[in-house]
Amino acid sequence: MTAATLTGPPWPAKFRAPKGARTRESILHVAVNLASLEGLQGLTIGRLAEELKMSKSGLFAHFGSKEELQLATVEMARQVFVEYVIHPALAEPEGVPRLWALCDRWVDHVESRVFAGGCFFTAASFEFDSRSGPVRDRIVDAMRTWLGILSEAVDRAQKCGHLKSGVNADQLAFEIYSLAIGSHWVHGLFGDRKAFSNVRTMILSRLRGLATSKCPRLPSQKVDRQRSLNRRPKQRS
Amino acid sequence: MTAATLTGPPWPAKFRAPKGARTRESILHVAVNLASLEGLQGLTIGRLAEELKMSKSGLFAHFGSKEELQLATVEMARQVFVEYVIHPALAEPEGVPRLWALCDRWVDHVESRVFAGGCFFTAASFEFDSRSGPVRDRIVDAMRTWLGILSEAVDRAQKCGHLKSGVNADQLAFEIYSLAIGSHWVHGLFGDRKAFSNVRTMILSRLRGLATSKCPRLPSQKVDRQRSLNRRPKQRS
Numbered sequence: 001m002t003a004a005t006l007t008g009p010p011w012p013a014k015f016r017a018p019k020g021a022r023t024r025e026s027i028l029h030v031a032v033n034l035a036s037l038e039g040l041q042g043l044t045i046g047r048l049a050e051e052l053k054m055s056k057s058g059l060f061a062h063f064g065s066k067e068e069l070q071l072a073t074v075e076m077a078r079q080v081f082v083e084y085v086i087h088p089a090l091a092e093p094e095g096v097p098r099l100w101a102l103c104d105r106w107v108d109h110v111e112s113r114v115f116a117g118g119c120f121f122t123a124a125s126f127e128f129d130s131r132s133g134p135v136r137d138r139i140v141d142a143m144r145t146w147l148g149i150l151s152e153a154v155d156r157a158q159k160c161g162h163l164k165s166g167v168n169a170d171q172l173a174f175e176i177y178s179l180a181i182g183s184h185w186v187h188g189l190f191g192d193r194k195a196f197s198n199v200r201t202m203i204l205s206r207l208r209g210l211a212t213s214k215c216p217r218l219p220s221q222k223v224d225r226q227r228s229l230n231r232r233p234k235q236r237s
Numbered sequence: 238m239t240a241a242t243l244t245g246p247p248w249p250a251k252f253r254a255p256k257g258a259r260t261r262e263s264i265l266h267v268a269v270n271l272a273s274l275e276g277l278q279g280l281t282i283g284r285l286a287e288e289l290k291m292s293k294s295g296l297f298a299h300f301g302s303k304e305e306l307q308l309a310t311v312e313m314a315r316q317v318f319v320e321y322v323i324h325p326a327l328a329e330p331e332g333v334p335r336l337w338a339l340c341d342r343w344v345d346h347v348e349s350r351v352f353a354g355g356c357f358f359t360a361a362s363f364e365f366d367s368r369s370g371p372v373r374d375r376i377v378d379a380m381r382t383w384l385g386i387l388s389e390a391v392d393r394a395q396k397c398g399h400l401k402s403g404v405n406a407d408q409l410a411f412e413i414y415s416l417a418i419g420s421h422w423v424h425g426l427f428g429d430r431k432a433f434s435n436v437r438t439m440i441l442s443r444l445r446g447l448a449t450s451k452c453p454r455l456p457s458q459k460v461d462r463q464r465s466l467n468r469r470p471k472q473r474s
């Protein structure tokens with residue numbers, strides 16, 4: 001694996017550094033992808049310096065410690081996630097369209113390999129759930145926010161009259177979350193290329209089952225199959 | 238964290254080594270718990286020797302390399318999982334009772350901290366999904382077998398006439414799997430003590446929705462609340 005393989009598209013344009021530049025941002029781009037492939041705990045100044053072919057002292061100028069590097073990496077991953085998943089979804093009309101866009105973009109960010117190793121935050125969650133300290137706290141904070149956004153979107157979809165009023169917003173958000181990480185798991189482990197279209201079908205089916213007659217029409221699976229062509233192949237360490 | 242905190246109950250009796258003994262089995266007991274807390278990739282001969290207060294050469298007599306130690310650790314975790322989750326469930330009557338027992342024991346093994354860090358295999362899956370090599374292959378093999386057992390149990394429950402015939406066994410197994418790892422995630426990250434009873438309720442509700450009139454009665458949630466008392470508290474590194 002070379003640094004070049006860790007800096008490709010499709011990150012949102014604002015996070016792409018000029019080729020060859022060794023800015024804090026371009027370093028973190030590689031750090032996020034490396035951590036998504038090899039784990040956040042293995043992300044040391046030494047390992048990153050080796051990957052970037054930089055001196056350790058050069059990296060220390062940006063990050064004073066392993067922990068500082070890990071915190072900056074989590075923060076960069078969070079920003080990319082917000083930009084790629086949350087912002088485009090929030091631009092959709094309130095209610096079920098926005099809720100579905102959140103789910104769809106979330107599945108898409110794994111399918112499109114926005115992070116080279118798949119779902120950065122799911123992997124980091126399971127890696128740090130038995131640890132303590134600021135890195136864990138930052139991951140917990142990001143995940144609590146994300147689950148809250150999903151839950152809020154369910155709640156708004158009910159208030160718009162798109163979903164039945166008896167739906168428990170936190171529970172539905174949890175179910176959607178579980179199906180999505182299940183699909184990441186199946187794809188990551190077994191290389192099951194249908195995992196993403198399958199999980200879209202399951203989430204759509206769940207939403208349709210809870211929808212009222214006022215609910216705008218949800219997309220068909222044909223759209224997803226079309227979109228799933230020309231995906232970035234998974235990189236392996 | 239000391240080795241003593243990594244060797245407590247509730248492992249099945251056949252895996253408990255005599256106190257103070259440094260058999261291959263007692264070493265692997267600590268190795269599995271350590272890996273479940275700190276990650277399998279961080280499980281080196283040196284790290285384990287430090288935890289056990291043994292010499293590295295003493296450990297090398299048991300395991301010739303880090304990879305051999307990791308493979309033996311995965312194998313031990315697999316055996317414990319089979320003994321704790323699968324064997325007791327297979328003793329239940331075929332059909333929905335056996336399917337439910339598989340789900341219940343699986344949730345229980347995380348709730349009861351059979352592995353100190355929670356769900357050994359879910360964490361190992363996300364840790365190794367972007368890697369290659371024999372350790373990944375062993376994890377994939379174990380997970381494929383487990384998902385197959387769940388799917389087979391759904392299939393048998395249909396053939397017994399307990400579940401509707403239109404149910405897709407692989408899909409329902411995937412949904413159950415996803416909900417379970419979702420509950421591990423919520424509990425591990427947010428310390429949500431209701432995660433386990435909530436996920437039992439969701440799985441039971443899903444099974445009830447697919448059950449025929451021939452399906453034996455499924456348990457109520459009161460049983461779970463009673464059982465969830467006196468659990469082993471989560472250990473942190």
